Amino acid sequence: MLDGMMPEEVKVWGFTIPVSSSGRRKWPDALRAKAVKKILAGAGIRETAEEIGANKSLVALWVKKAGASGMSPAFVEVVAPAAQRSAVPPHENGPEAANSTSCRICIGAAAIEIPPGYPADHLVEVLRAVRAAQ
Structure with missing residues (x-):
């Protein structure tokens, strides 16, 4: 060269x-x-x-x-509250809860039940919207 x-x-x-x-x-x-x-x-x-x-x-x-x-995977920041709020009802431990395979996410006063197989990309959008609304 x-x-x-x-x-x-x-x-x-x-x-x-x-x-x-x-x-x-x-x-x-x-x-x-x-x-x-x-x-x-x-x-x-x-x-x-x-x-x-x-x-x-x-x-x-x-x-x-x-x-x-x-x-790369999409992530949403999830921050644990400093103290449990009384406005959010506690999770029930009844017989139906033992058979449940869903996931429950509480953000402020919003509680989201997620069934098995729920699309992750849609869940990311939902969590971002809930977080932005607070």
Whole structure:
């Protein structure tokens, strides 16, 4: 490369990366996914970018986009109350409660019964709405 010529392609991690005449590389989706997986497993963005010959801000963008596309689970903050409120009725321990397999979540005065198999993505939306309404 001392003669000013750019290669037409380079090999990275077993992938062939096409290089344009201006030096831009077209990173395959499989390589991007492998880099993101490596970073999520604990590798540094800078080190991974240097290893594959990419700009670290580009690799950071891959990680950010992967997180937005649903590779990571959705979470809702749940805060335990400092003291039990009397407005919330206590959980009954009757015979029907022993056979119950549902889950009960109390947020303030709101109590939500969740049956088995309830869609997690919908539950996240419900919990966010209840939390935002308080």
